[in-house]
Every structure is written in C-alpha cells, then in structure tokens.
Amino acid sequence: MNVIVFASRKGGSGKSTLAAHIAAHVHKSTKPCLMIDADPQGSLTLWHKLRGTNEPPIKAAVNSVSGIIAAAKRDGIEWVFIDTPPNLSAVVDDAIKNATMVIIPARPGVFDVNAVQETIQTCRTARKPYAVVINGAPASRDGVESRIVTIAREALVKFRAPVWSGQITNRADLLLALGNGEGAREYYAEGRAAAEISRLWAAIERSIKAIRGNASASGAMHKQAA
Ligand SMILES: Nc1ncnc2c1ncn2[C@@H]1O[C@H](COP(=O)(O)OP(=O)(O)OP(=O)(O)O)[C@@H](O)[C@H]1O
C-alpha cells in the first residue's frame, strides 16, 4: 500500500484540488483507493458529497491518521490519498510520518514559493521522499513556460527542493469538475486539465516505483529526504 500526502502550510496552494483530482483519476475496482480528509475545513469531504457515489471511499481524521491507515492496509487498499490542513499541526505530522511520498503544491508566487520551506523541513526531519508541484500556474505558450514559473523553479533550486518538471495550470475545468464532484478526466477526458493530472499521476507512480526499489530514481521527481 502507498500513502500519498498532500501538504503545505500555505493556504490555497492546491492540496485539496490535487488530492481530489488524483484520487478520482486513480480509483478503480482493481486499484482500490481511500481518501483521508485530515482538514477540519472539509473541502475533500464536500467534493465527495457532491460526487455522491462513495467511490473512492473517504474517512475523516482529527488528530491522527495511523489507525485509519492500519485498517486500510487490512482492507487491501492500494493507494491512500491524504489531504491536510494548511498548518504544522499534529495530524499533518502524523500524515507525513505515514507517507510513502509527500506532494507539496505551490503556486508560482514569491510568497508561495518561500512558504514551502517549513513543509520541506518537516519531510526532511521525518526522512520522507517529497516533491514540490507547481500548481495554479499561467498556461505555457507554444511549449514555453511562463516567466513566473521559471522564476519559481529557480527559487526552489536554491532551497534544494525537488520539483516536478511539469505544471498544473490554472484552469476553470479543474474548478468546474470539482463543483460536479468529478475528477478532470470524468469532466472532460480530452481536455488539457485531464492531460496534466494524468501526467502528474505518471510522475508520482514513477517516483513510488523508485522509492519501492522497483525502478531507478533517475528521472523520478522526488528527493529521498536525508
Ligand atoms: N490549478 C488550478 N486551477 C484553477 N483553480 C485552482 C487550481 N488549484 C486550486 N484552485 C482553486 O484555488 C482554491 C484553493 O485551492 P485548494 O482549496 O485546493 O487549496 P488548499 O491548499 O487545499 O487550501 P487550504 O490550505 O485552505 O486547504 C480553490 O478554490 C481551488 O479550487
């Protein structure tokens, strides 16, 4: 079983958005997923209610996720996706301790990029692999990424933070899908939002294979925290 934690102490960076889209993208009867909403704001829970199918299932966590994760393992769940609140509370710490990998979404602004440092430090202390994912970015033009994204990448290199080479663009489709309780592919399978979520998932899977020792880490986006 693999546990992917979406964490960042910066509010509005895209933790709940990415958790919902990735969970909807991955869940199948042959690949059972569980979502854990560890944020009392309940964004993921709201999306799940709008979805109305109970697929993938969701559990709420208050102070700790460990009990839920142990039960998920016994139930044969393959992937657990945890959405966390924008702080460094006990439940965030517990989620990161239980993580196979931590995804840190960051918008490409100077305040946002700067704010990833504390979450990175938590991952390093817990010795957990992690990667920053640039979210809510301006669209690339003719295959050239926005100057803001390039500047954000340069700043993240200075923190020695591993960053996914792709981006999740600021797209209305991602919001509209959430409002329907859907993932990007369910909303519009041929759309660019769905393509980006699918690329992010491929990168997460590659990293997990490397973390599990089933593939080389070259080309994987994460950094093994040490
Ligand atoms: N790539 C995107 N394109 C369009 N809208 C986005 C994108 N990412 C996030 N949003 C929107 O920005 C807002 C903040 O995103 P989200 O709630 O996912 O952040 P968060 O990190 O979970 O916030 P919090 O820390 O408050 O839990 C939401 O309205 C969300 O739908």
Ligand SMILES: [Mg+2]
């Ligand atoms: Mg949230």
